[in-house]
Amino acid sequence: MSMINERTIKDHGLSLEEYSSIVSLIGKEPNITELAIFSVMWSEHCGYKSSRVYLKGLPAKGKYVIQGPGENAGILDIGDGLAVVFKIESHNHPSFIEPYQGAATGVGGILRDIFTMGARPIAVLDSLRFGPLEDPRNKVIMEGVVSGIAGYGNSIGIPTVGGEIAFEEGYSLNPLVNVFALGLAEKDKIFYARAEGKGNPVLYVGAKTGRDGIHGATMASAEFGRDTEHKRPNVQVGDPFKEKLLLEACLEVMSSDMIVGIQDMGAAGLTCSTTEMAARTGAGMEIDLDLVPQREEGMTPYEIMLSESQERMLICARKEKVAEVQAVFAKWDLDAVVIGQVTEGGRLKVRFKGNEVVDIPVDAVVNLCPAYRRPAREPAFLRKVSRLPEIPLPADFNEVFSKILSSPSIADKEWVFRQYDHMIQVNTVFLPGADAAVLRIKGSKKALAMTLDGNSFYAYLNPRQGARIAVAEACRNLACVGARPIGVTNCLNFGNPEKPEVMWQFKEAVGGISEACRTFEIPVTGGNVSFYNDTEGASIHPTPVLGIVGTIEDIGRAVRPGFRKTGDAIILLGENKDELGGSEYLRICFGLQKGIPPEIDLAAEKRVQEMCLEAIEKGLLSSAHDVSDGGLAVCLAECAFHSGERLGCSIDLGDRIRADALLFGESQSRIVVTTSSRRAGDVLALAQKRKVKARLIGRTGGRDIVVRVRRREIVRIPVKDAFKAWKESIPSRYKIKE
């Protein structure tokens, strides 16, 4: 009764060649349900067809790694019998179609990846990209995404402690929502997505299955047109309350020896969890769909297998412990139903109303998805955009300064993060806005720091350089709070990989991440690739986002970005260079996305970070803040804004480079630190010892930010005016007119 024709194959996002290889792998023509299983598991989203050959080049080993790529999340040993479980994932496509639910289920999905491994999630961070807020549609999308993240995270009770937001035209029809989550687990109580032991029961737990989210994974593997309304039913609907119950029930089950393995039902739902859990051990699985809790009537096997209804998990329990598992879920008012068992022989067999509707080898589904080395070609536009036209020096630096401070990408994001509960679980030591989020570990002097970074403007002009800088900046952010990086997760957002130019950008970016991670000796333990970020044929800027986790040995030593007291010495670590390419300054003042992104010497960068860390660990610094978007001027302003009483500063620079590059250029490997006058000498001596360029550039104090270049004053702006420009920019765009 085969209903498979060319059209069906195409509608399932598979090529004819892929179809032939499915037929030869399973030794028969698949029926429609079997075809659907392959279509989601071999989609770009689940199968990493275009990216796998490159991702293999990322360093995945390191002394702290307990689990590298390939599981639900990466795991690192942080000592004292504890491990961190963390990962980042994109929910870009759903968030465009339905911003609130798209973002909410992005949070829900990544949290399940964390607690399915036995870790209690303790932090969420988000990297968001939107089109300019001048367009009301973008305002609506941003408002929806932010409320969605808040709605889910606040209710389930996991703090959203940081992240980043940037704006660019290319994200207007394709916002990016990348959600990072981290959990804390006991090292000897980690669980994996595996089913083994013939006859061990397979339990379905959590919410009931409905028709929502069918083909979500395939949707994330194709371009969009303007007409996406009809895709709305593909977006799942989140229920954070249900997930909270699921979280508590799962952790309770995991606290004693009741289960063999567990996997969440995320993308591709029951299909992904059954096949992956079996494939990991070489086992097989039999399930009966009539036993699956359903909230709609008349669902077909195809729909049940592909549903992406949220807040569900699949558990392989120990045979003799089923009743205990069920009792725990009953306590939390959740379904826990035995729907099948583990078998030998490596096949997935699915029954429905007494008939066998699926019989396929799980290995083919999970492990034999084709990998492509797609054609890659350097985009022709790069040559054009790399040349900068003549840039006139600004007449009024104060005006330019205010303008940059009020650019939404630079401006204060409190409007966003105060909608997120960022203090729940009482671990948040640094509130959002610091260089990195810092969380204490209860009962220990140790703390965790984490940050998300990515600069798509650099990556657009040079993907390899952009990626290297993203890694460097994330590590620098950690260094500024006093944390040493221990591991990386990445979210790679790109256009359609079938376009050679996009494939080239991807290849270059992954190469850049790999180089930088090797220099910093940090493993990439997993992540997510989001291709097909194209709408109406236009690709987004390549946007690699890096999530890096670090540890602080003594929380008492952690350092904040804000100036601490009047009269402190301000010391610049690193060098100012004559670089303007890819800067916020060029975008804001000249509407230009051009030039060559800042250069970066990874070895020099590492020396700066190591030196900053040593200074912090020795207790030499009052504050530290990295120089990034908006350059030295914005960095100094942020140091002033984060000081308790809006302390100003007075800076003297002698560099013989363009004054605009000096103030607003984004040269890398720079950190502004402050220290008491008494200790300035120690800091400079340490820098010298560590072969880091460092010099005294000024003093904290006063009510103004004053910058002199070769004795000529070019900036003098009251901190309160600069603060106002920075603080009110985003809220003013959302002000309700009275």
Place this chain on the structure above:
Amino acid sequence: MKFGVVMFPGSNCDHDTFHVLRDIIGRDTVFLWHKNHDLQDVDVVVLPGGFSYGDYLRSGAIARFSPLMQEVRAFAKNGGHVLGICNGFQILLELGLLPGAMLRNKNLKFLCQFVHIRIENDRTDFTRAGKKGQILKIPIAHFDGNYYAPNEVINDIRGNGQVVFRYCDADGRLTDEANVNGSMDSIAGLMSAKGNVMGLMPHPERASEALLGSEDGQIIFRSLIEAIENKGRKSRCP
């Protein structure tokens, strides 16, 4: 003395409150499961923050029907101390143990931030360790914290000294700006006429450790300990 922290499905500040009471304040603390009828001989029942039952209906509207709440109601009637924090405050309003209701915040957004509140009455079992006029730095985190009650109720609770905390600025002034959620009369915390039940929107458990930015929240827990462990040393109110 012993604290009991109620766990509803969807409570999410239960562990935080438990941590502070046991590990920071250093008193016996137990969890009280919503499906039980056993208050385990606690001296103070704490209804913690969170999203009980998801709060898909009015915040706290379902939690009031939990089996345990019958015992809590009786406990309160007999003069037992009940402290409702955030969602716990909303539940106390739904239960009718405190007057009034919560509306959405005036800016129609969830708000998580440090605010300042002023002790309006220090002759209570929840504030006796502080001083009238004292300003506390303490976080809020809620969507529905915009306190509302009819004018006659407001007049009554003012007259009875039931207003325990008001939102204020860092210098203790009551301003519109400081009243971030738009509460009537800037009310942040309110107690029953008998003075044994109090609800407040801010989270004292989040302001109990210097490392996290404030220890001011401890005043509330320490006041309760003082009231219960040294009964009668300071005159009860009102």
